[in-house]
Amino acid sequence: MPETASAKVKTAIFISGGGTNMAALLYASRLPNSAYEVVLVASNVPDASGLGLAAAEGVGTFARSHQGMSRPDHDAVMEQAARDAGAECIILAGYMRILTPEFTERWQGRMLNIHPSLLPKYRGLETHKRAIEAGDKVHGASVHLVSSELDAGEVLGQIEVRITQGDTPETLADRVKIAEHQLYPRVVNEYLGRANDPEHLLQKIRDLALALPGTHERESHGSPGWRVGTEKSGKYFAHFNDQHHGSEHIALLVKTDSMDELLGLVETHPHAYFKPAYYGASGWIGVILNRSGVEWDHVADWLERSWRNVAPRQFTKLHDAADQF
Template identity: 50%
Template sequence: MMKAKVAVLISGAGTNMAALLYAAKAEDCPYELVLVAANDPGAPGLRIAETEGVATWSLSHKGLNRDAYDALIDEQLRKAGAEFVALAGYMRILSDEFVAKWQGRMLNIHPSLLPLYKGLDTHRQAIDAGDPFGGCSIHIVTPALDDGPVLAQMPVAIAAGDTVETLATRVRFAEHQLYPKTLAAFVMRERNPDYLVGRVRALAMALPEADEVSSHGMPCFGIVKGKKFAYVSQDHHGDGKTALLVKISGVEEQAMLIELDEDRYYRPAYFGDGWVGIRLDLGDTDWEAIDEWLRKSWLAVAPKKLAGLIGVAEEF
């Protein structure tokens, strides 16, 4: 199994990083840690990573503006070949530019049941509010602080007489359970057929007068009462692939695409030279490109009057 490459950013003890690291030692874990980076060269978590043979990088952020510092981190992540970033007690607000570069590929763990208690001092706020539960959340990172889509949560009961310290200790146990399995599911979703079909469906059905039917056991998208412009192949005839099939100009374009990237593009059986298969299950799908492929395929079969409306709309 090809494991997804994950970099972890820390600022201190790195206990959540360690939970991710030791979970990654399991043979069936779908990710591996390729870098642990810290904004504090004295962060104890760096020693854990080094001892376990994981590459590390550290540099104090003091004296550098946020954009410049984040550019240095981004450089290190790319050198390490990271595909995903996990924030694990990283106590720096990231620049919007950095977040944009890792959009949809960066997770954070936060010690509250979001959307409750964003920012700091979460346990104190939960106790003072008389909440029955504290807990932790894992969310996709967006420019707004602790505001991205929540992927998973684990509640932790607040006992009578709990202090910030006693509650924090139990929440930390919950974090160590929740983060590895949530990260594992997250890195695998770009290979999960249901997720991939859902992404294609959302894009295809956003096109004018699109509808969906099942054809030859495949989700199939067409123009209402018109021609089909896309199929999603899932292990069709046992080929093991999850792929989008779209219209192209013919054999020359098909051959050019396959030559360009033979792992991604292929000639779909039974569809002929007017179609190309695009693998969706390689883990690095460019969804903006898929959106454009669907649009071009739609235009190839759309009646001129309907296609003309698209052109008029795009001018505005």
């Protein structure tokens, strides 16, 4: 059965222990309007108690000890388990392993972590102790994208926790953990929910379209559109469809080479393409954006192909020359 336009993002959670943040994420995923579902809980510690909780809740689990394995080999095993489960995003929740740069690069923008400090302060370990010794008045937690540099990815959200007189690293850690359970599910849901946010999707399309030579934006029939050429004589190569003309989709409309191609794509990939009611008769196809698994390199390829269909030679030559460097 084809996935629906509002399909939830399939998510794998990696843990190394009790999995309290994993539990918070799992239960939050079952609330109304959650943007994600947990399809796997995996661990490098086979007897991690969090695995039992996940199994009791009907979530698939996987475990493989890192003992006796190289870091790249263990990363590969964990990554394959996530892929086998259909995961589109990996969330680290107390996963006490430093991942290889190659692993993090493959999941760039699709791997999140939570760190017990107000980043960029106190990367690494012993964050509670370091905050107290520094005389800080507030401490907290940060959710960030995972990058090849430890605890250095883009911060997506933070929460502050007051440091009180007499706090020890242990008492402070207890309160920060409670705060983490509030922060992590909310930030994950907001971040993954952008797949259905028209403003977010429009901005991504706008950035890709306007990066092509000779392009400008102009509204067409009440929707954003992009043309190549002069303001007076430019030709449209893309339109943004936000559930217009009776469509349920948020989509990019681009030119195909023929009606046969359009109909063939719609028939074989109905979860990814549709024939627009207004533009379809002219050979325009809708590339559905508000669905899980969108490959943005593929969207960019469609934009460039449609742009080439109408762009004056002077602009395509400029683009081809730039590609040589």
